[in-house]
Amino acid sequence: MYKLIIFDLDGTLFNTKRGVVAAVRQTVRQAGLWELSEQEYDSYIGPPMQQSFMNTYGLYEEDARALANRFREIYSMDGYLLQIDEYDGMRDTLKKLFSDGVHLALATYKREDMAVKICRHFGYDRLIRTIHGSDAEGRRTKQDIIRICMEEHPEIGKDQVVMVGDSEYDAMGAKEAEVDFIGVTYGFGFRDKEEILQYEGAKAIDRPGDLIPFTKEEEQEKKPDAED
Secondary structure, eight states: OOOOOOOOOOOEEEOHHHHHHHHHHHHHHHOOOOOOOHHHHHHTTTSSSHHHHHHHOOOOOOHHHHHHHHHHHHSHHHHTTTTTTTOOHHHHHHHHHHTTOEEEEEEEEEHHHHHHHHHHHHTTTTTTOOOEEEOTTTTOOHHHHHHHHHHHTTTTTTTEEEEESSSHHHHHHHHHOOOOOEEEEESSSSSHHHHTTTTTEEESSSGGGGGGGGSSOOOOOOOOOOOO
């Protein structure tokens, strides 16, 4: 029974593809770099931005960080930042979890101020009270961000915390933070449940509403008293 659910943002809480891909396209064009395939552009949704630039363009870390900063400048304009689609059932799921007394948090590689702005725009900040993301230099790891969320809920033990995400970064961050992991198949990272279940102890879901049973105590089957 989980009492604190920590969500990833891109590909888990929201479908941010439209805005992220548009901003990456503009960034690489301004930098004079070659266009990417649709699949390559999709790979930028979720992971640390500078790591994605290093992976696809073979840039040195310093150059990739400068390009990532340029991306954030472009992306922070409302025209891109708020080009977001809500996942079917997510809002209702959050409302149900919140009303049941489950604490909700957000741990994202997005810069923290951007994550807060997105959640406020969609009204999710009324349900998700703990929101943390990347620092300005982009040096925080997913483990760091998960732990920062947990520090705001010291009364909740690690065995009652779960990270929910759509990528290996979320799975590994959960492992390093020593909390459980639930992977989603509707995001941009994992293609199916088999990819998720390769991580020890991981669980997999296909839709937001599938989270609700994980916050309920299993009722033990009651057996009738034997008759004399």
